[in-house]
Amino acid sequence: MIDIITTIINGLSLGGVYALIALGYTMVYGIAKMLNFAHGDIIMVGGFSIFVFFNMIGQPLLAVAAAIIVCIVVGLLTERFAYRPLRGASPLAVLITAIGVSYLLQSLAQIIFGAAPKKMSAFSDLGMLNIGELKVKIATLITLGVATVIMIALTLFINKTKVGKAMLAVSEDRGAAQLMGINVNFVIALTFAIGSALAAVAGASYILQNPTVNVSMGSMPGIKAFTAAVIGGIGSIPGAMLGGILLGLIETICNAIPGLSDYTIAIEFALLILILLVKPTGLLGKKRREKV
Amino acid sequence: MSGFTTYLKSIKRSFKLKNFIMYFILAFVIILFGTLNSVTGLKRSTVTLLEQMSYSMIMALSLSLVVGFLGELSLGHAGFMSLGAFLGGYMQTYLYPSLTAGAPLLSLVLSMLIGGLIAAAFGFVIGLPALRLKGDYLAIVTLAFGEIVKVIFTNVKFYALDGRLLSTTVGVLKTGRYDQKSLFIIGFIVVLLTMIFIQNFIKSKHGNAVMAIRDNEIAARAMGVNVTFYKLLVFVISAFFAGLAGVLYSNASHNINAADFDYNYSINFLVMVVLGGMGNLNGSILAAALISFLNNKLQTILTGDMAGFKNLFYALILILIVIYNNAPKLRGFRAKYNLRNLFNFVKAKLTKLFTKKQPVPDPAAEVEYGADWDKIPTKIEMDALLSTDFTPDNTYVPDKADKPKEGGKE
Numbered sequence: 001m002i003d004i005i006t007t008i009i010n011g012l013s014l015g016g017v018y019a020l021i022a023l024g025y026t027m028v029y030g031i032a033k034m035l036n037f038a039h040g041d042i043i044m045v046g047g048f049s050i051f052v053f054f055n056m057i058g059q060p061l062l063a064v065a066a067a068i069i070v071c072i073v074v075g076l077l078t079e080r081f082a083y084r085p086l087r088g089a090s091p092l093a094v095l096i097t098a099i100g101v102s103y104l105l106q107s108l109a110q111i112i113f114g115a116a117p118k119k120m121s122a123f124s125d126l127g128m129l130n131i132g133e134l135k136v137k138i139a140t141l142i143t144l145g146v147a148t149v150i151m152i153a154l155t156l157f158i159n160k161t162k163v164g165k166a167m168l169a170v171s172e173d174r175g176a177a178q179l180m181g182i183n184v185n186f187v188i189a190l191t192f193a194i195g196s197a198l199a200a201v202a203g204a205s206y207i208l209q210n211p212t213v214n215v216s217m218g219s220m221p222g223i224k225a226f227t228a229a230v231i232g233g234i235g236s237i238p239g240a241m242l243g244g245i246l247l248g249l250i251e252t253i254c255n256a257i258p259g260l261s262d263y264t265i266a267i268e269f270a271l272l273i274l275i276l277l278v279k280p281t282g283l284l285g286k287k288r289r290e291k292v
Numbered sequence: 293m294s295g296f297t298t299y300l301k302s303i304k305r306s307f308k309l310k311n312f313i314m315y316f317i318l319a320f321v322i323i324l325f326g327t328l329n330s331v332t333g334l335k336r337s338t339v340t341l342l343e344q345m346s347y348s349m350i351m352a353l354s355l356s357l358v359v360g361f362l363g364e365l366s367l368g369h370a371g372f373m374s375l376g377a378f379l380g381g382y383m384q385t386y387l388y389p390s391l392t393a394g395a396p397l398l399s400l401v402l403s404m405l406i407g408g409l410i411a412a413a414f415g416f417v418i419g420l421p422a423l424r425l426k427g428d429y430l431a432i433v434t435l436a437f438g439e440i441v442k443v444i445f446t447n448v449k450f451y452a453l454d455g456r457l458l459s460t461t462v463g464v465l466k467t468g469r470y471d472q473k474s475l476f477i478i479g480f481i482v483v484l485l486t487m488i489f490i491q492n493f494i495k496s497k498h499g500n501a502v503m504a505i506r507d508n509e510i511a512a513r514a515m516g517v518n519v520t521f522y523k524l525l526v527f528v529i530s531a532f533f534a535g536l537a538g539v540l541y542s543n544a545s546h547n548i549n550a551a552d553f554d555y556n557y558s559i560n561f562l563v564m565v566v567l568g569g570m571g572n573l574n575g576s577i578l579a580a581a582l583i584s585f586l587n588n589k590l591q592t593i594l595t596g597d598m599a600g601f602k603n604l605f606y607a608l609i610l611i612l613i614v615i616y617n618n619a620p621k622l623r624g625f626r627a628k629y630n631l632r633n634l635f636n637f638v639k640a641k642l643t644k645l646f647t648k649k650q651p652v653p654d655p656a657a658e659v660e661y662g663a664d665w666d667k668i669p670t671k672i673e674m675d676a677l678l679s680t681d682f683t684p685d686n687t688y689v690p691d692k693a694d695k696p697k698e699g700g701k702e
Contacts, residue, residue: 035428082611085619091427093618095365096566099559100610103603110600219555223439226432266443269436276433277421 002133007256008249013140014209015248016147020202021225022232022240023154024195030171030235031191034091037098038078040222041105042196046071046203047213048113054123063123068200074105075196079189102219110215117214124211139208146205150198151241158237167191171235220265224251227272233285242283311491314574318484326477337588339476343544344584346479347537352564352580353486353573354533359562360571361494362526363506365431367558368418368438372411372531374553376538378445378465380407381548384539400478404539411535412528414441419527426509438558445550464549465542479540483577486533491573493529502526503571560587563606566613 021043028036049067057063082101086094126138158164169177170187178184199218206221207213224247232243247268254264275282325342328334334342351373358366384403414437421433450465493499501522504512513519542548564583568575583606590602616622 029428035431082615085615085621088620089618090363092359092363092365093614095428095431096562097611097614099367099562100607100614102607103559104607104611107600107603107607110597111604114597115600223432223435227436230429230432262447263443266440269440272436273421273433276425276429280424280429 003256005134006136007252009136009144010140011249011252012245013144013147013205013248014252015245016144017202017205017209017244018221018225018228018248019241019244020147020150020198020205021221022229022244023151023237024198024202025226025229026232026234026237026240027167027191028195029229031167032083032188033174034083034094035098035226036083036192036195037095037222038101038105039195039199040218040220040225041102041109042071042075042199042218043203043206043221044109044213044215044218045074045105046200047207047217048109049200050123050204050207051113051118051120051213054120060123064200064204067203068197071196071200071203072193075192075199076189079192084185084188106215106219113215115215117212119211120207120213121211124208126208143205143208146201150201154194154198155237163187163190224268227268230272230282231275233282236282236284236286239282239284314487314577315484318480318487318577322477322480322484325480326474329473329477333473339473340544341585341588342476343479343540344588345581346476346483347540347544348561348564348584349483349577349580350479350486350533350537350540351561352568352576353483353490354530354537355561356565356568356570356573356576357490357493357526357530357533359565360569360573360576361499361502361506362523364426364523365562366434366527366530367431367555367562368434368436368441369530369534369561370553370555370557371434371438371441372415372534373538373541373557374438374441374445374550375411375414376407376535377542377548377553378450378538378550379410380404380535380539381465381542382450383407384542397478400539400543404482404536407539407542408532408536411538412532415527415529415531415534416524418531419524435555435558438553438555442550442553445553448550464547475540475543479544482536482540486536487573487577490529490533494573498522498525560606563609567609570617 021039024039024042025036028034028039046067049070050063053063053066054060057066078101082097083094086097124139126142129136129138129141158167166177166182166187167190169180169182170184174184177187202221202225203218206217210217225244228243228247229240230243231246232239232241234240250271251264251268254260254267260267325334329339351369354372355366355369358364358369380403383406384399387399387402418434418437421430425433494502501512501517502525504515504517505519505522509519560583561580564579565576567583568577568579586602590599594602616626
């Protein structure tokens with residue numbers, strides 16, 4: 001029983017990380033109508049920034065703040081130089097460029113930091129919390145808390161503020177939003193900035209759970225988070241949260257069952273294909289009719 | 293009989309060197325290296341490079357069919373290749389002992405067919421979700437498929453018929469190895485056959501239907517193109533050739549590791565297709581040769597973390613070429629600076645260099661256009677009107693430059 005509760009808490013916490021990444025995917029997809037393949041690698045950029053700044057300052061919170069800034073800058077740069085020139089081009093071209101950007105970030109990180117994983121145990125070793133027989137890592141609880149706070153804040157930001165409403169308008173109809181006087185380029189850049197900041201936070205939470213940083217640390221969580229975004233319905237913010245938490249739970253549960261643990265990734269992706277086959281719009285997504 | 297002669301005539305009329313030059317190049321490569329190999333014997337490293345080139349070319353052709361002609365992105369092509377390499381290679385370990393005495397070639401060809409057909413069956417399965425999805429979703433499904441194949445093969449142990457393990461490491465298979473020296477010749481012959489098949493497919497009415505889907509799916513559907521059928525067909529054909537390339541790979545490498553067929557390997561082929569120019573088979577083949585040459589050479593030069601520079605180069609290729617080819621704002625730039633203009637420029641310079649100066653035509657001697665009474669000035673040229681292309685943002689781009697109005701000269 002205790003094991004089950006621990007697994008669920010771990011699953012929720014991992015789900016929180018996925019949800020944070022998935023939010024970045026889903027916002028960019030909803031507003032810029034593109035799949036930002038490099039989003040996972042922004043997590044890696046965040047991870048390395050935390051590694052550098054933590055070794056420099058020694059203050060975990062400051063290091064995370066610096067990483068957020070670095071990620072926002074990288075996110076804005078990729079948007080400006082790789083994606084903006086292709087606005088209005090075919091989706092295939094944008095997708096291939098995004099793959100190129102992802103590859104670019106990874107290879108740059110490999111050249112600068114090397115492919116060997118870097119240990120970050122000083123950052124993530126926060127001890128355990130004992131409640132009776134239940135033992136939970138404090139890092140897990142922090143991740144869960146941070147993810148919840150950010151999700152609530154983001155929902156409020158989008159639904160209550162003027163800029164947030166502008167984002168919703170652009171995702172609904174870019175042309176009409178532009179006619180209403182919304183600066184579409186600004187809104188898209190802002191979306192990328194928010195997504196990258198979320199990726200930095202997700203990177204920090206990811207390090208809290210697996211205390212190493214390496215070049216390809218972002219690609220798998222990135223793809224899984226995209227899976228989560230699709231499961232929840234891409235473009236939908238509550239959907240991304242739901243999908244992320246579902247996926248986190250499924251992953252921890254599969255990992256806890258001995259025979260299945262080798263096939264966890266296969267199970268998750270099979271689930272993705274199944275959901276896309278049965279309900280391509282995801283659990284909470286809206287169906288869009290294609291117009292000629 | 294007369295039908296045959298008209299057929300020959302039609303071939304003669306439609307014969308353009310541009311469309312067939314790659315056949316000649318490939319045949320030349322086969323003959324050149326084949327004779328070199330049998331006469332003097334090639335270096336081991338050269339043979340390996342040629343083998344790598346041959347299966348990379350098949351993969352590039354196969355991916356080019358999906359990306360360049362159907363307009364969908366497949367990120368799981370390494371998965372199809374992996375299926376071919378493992379299952380085809382596995383079949384070969386059965387076929388090899390039974391057939392090897394008489395016909396090693398037969399066992400290779402049979403296992404290539406088997407590997408290709410198995411991969412094609414999976415291509416059908418992956419094509420099914422492709423019918424409901426497109427673009428980003430489809431790319432993610434193919435990526436997921438590649439990962440699933442990788443995960444499954446990394447956890448499978450392969451047993452021989454008599455129950456002993458074929459390899460002690462999980463996820464690694466020792467496969468049969470066709471004769472070292474002549475495998476690359478067979479590889480290049482398969483490239484040639486693949487090229488002929490795919491080029492003819494593209495030129496047939498089926499190919500036109502596939503390209504119509506790429507250009508505008510809704511319009512193609514409205515014109516009666518069976519979108520479902522053609523998407524599936526392209527995926528099946530593409531997967532077949534990828535599986536076939538996988539069997540060649542398993543023959544060339546002898547030890548195949550499931551973890552090698554990862555996402556990055558798929559991207560490697562995507563780089564070839566993009567570098568060669570999407571929708572250009574000759575380009576895909578040349579780019580495949582270039583990239584596998586670079587991979588092979590840089591592997592020894594850039595070791596360890598310096599390998600990042602190779603990936604950096606590929607990443608820049610992907611980004612810059614795609615932006616150059618697709619950015620709406622670069623349209624004028626593209627029209628001015630491209631390879632064709634460069635080629636024409638060089639050609640003009642060269643002909644100027646090697647020919648005598650032509651006398652400049654006297655402008656007074658030119659016939660005035662307005663005096664040309666063969667044409668009725670008011671007749672609208674229906675052909676020109678019908679063949680007008682509309683670009684996606686609906687700016688009007690005429691096929692030919694507008695002629696001066698006849699009436700304006702009076």
